[in-house]
Amino acid sequence: MKRLFELALPLLLGVAVLAFWQWAVRARGIPVYVLPAPSDIARALAANFTSLMTSLAFTLTVTVEAFLVALAAGVALAIAFSQSRLLERMLYPYAVILQVTPVVAIAPLILIWVGFDHVQTALVLIATLVAFFPILSNTALGLKSADFNLVDLMRLYGASRWQILWRLRLPTALPFLLGAMKIAGGLALIGAVVAEFVAGSGTATGLAWRIVEAGYRLEIATMFAALALLALLGIAIFAALSALERLLLRRWHESALIRPL
């Protein structure tokens, strides 16, 4: 009963805020082009449902593709770093430079290079750049965190580099990687949104562009509807990755243990 109440608590707060919002907008007579009431937003969502869902699918596709590319590239590069210090010394500074350079600033360049004929590829590339770094740096850290006594023990038994990587370093890095994936999932969405903003009119058809478009037309309720969908998408991505983390770590990792006492 207490647990149920705790679960319902954030939901209750949400409902209360929405109710207050609805009441405040109506009571003060705030015009819909300044602040639409929740009911106006719901109406806008229903009216544009099909087109908003198409936009959602577009943004989701870009986000997921970028996330997967970032995951594969980040893990691959981290493994390469773990095998060669020289390679790490050589490449890591550039990975950092890529990370600290604001992607919004590189995005127009990427759009021009990839070409407006392949706008979706450009969007994925931009979002990948945003999501890539935490995967790389966390996985690299995880691969290095292997118990050095276990590494010694495996060497004593004649283990190859590959065996040490597969049997020890990768499992050790898993919790680090899963943590990074939760961050990267959110970043991929941010990257997709930024990319759509930059790509601009006529080419991108995702939720972010819908927000810009609705803004031009002063359809503030539609803007809020697209925004709400974006937030839901972000929550869904985070929840899915958290569930994956729990599933993979619950048996052995401290972070996922439920203590009996």
Next chain:
Amino acid sequence: MTLLTVAHLGKRFTNGVAALDDVGFTVAQGEFVSLLGPSGCGKSTLLRVIAGLLRPDSGEISWSGMRPELGFVFQEPTLMPWADALTNARLPLDLKHVPRREGQGRATAALARLGLGGFEQALPRELSGGMKMRVSIARALAAGPKVLLMDEPFAALDEPTRQALNDDLLALAKEDGITVLFVTHSVMESSYLSDRVLVMSPRPGRIIADISLNQPARRGESFRLSPEFAQAQRLVAKALLVPSPAREALVGEAAVAAPALRRPEGAKKP
């Protein structure tokens, strides 16, 4: 028969501090030898050099014949937290590409010998400190080592657990004819377990006494309480305190004292 010869071994840490200085001794086949000394005297370094995990700066390690199969046990259990006891014990066999079924059998048997029958599927976090250490020893034994190198394996355990593990280790090593090199900072533990105690000085580590103890084959509770054990401990403790110039005299005394430690025929077990 001499199995291992360590000669004029020297090793410096990367910061230039001498860890080992002119360390030399031999170990006979089947002997239980303790390396006893204060923290930071280079005992662990010495063990790692013998294992081939570290290269010495000078001197050499030589085995009579081929390097035998080595087992290594660390101070911490050093288990893979994501793998169950059986998978952990099977690790050396997996690394050597022993067929899975055979490896499974040998690891299960090794766990059973350490009293962990029925705990094959347990994860490290579900086991107590002593049990984790047992898995660690089972892992070392599963590979069928001729020599076991142990680096303060029981230092973190409580006294009763430690005594039980001492007795089990002794029995298992005798049964398999394993030569043991056992690093410890405990006078009691080294006097209880060893045929020989090599006492080391702090930095730079060198052997300052080589004490042969004539131990009864079967020890246990009655031996722990016996005056012979008390005398062995006194002997070892004294060597630990004596500054190096006096070490010659002490080794002489040990040789004299050793016969007195022999137990009468039919020494009993509790």
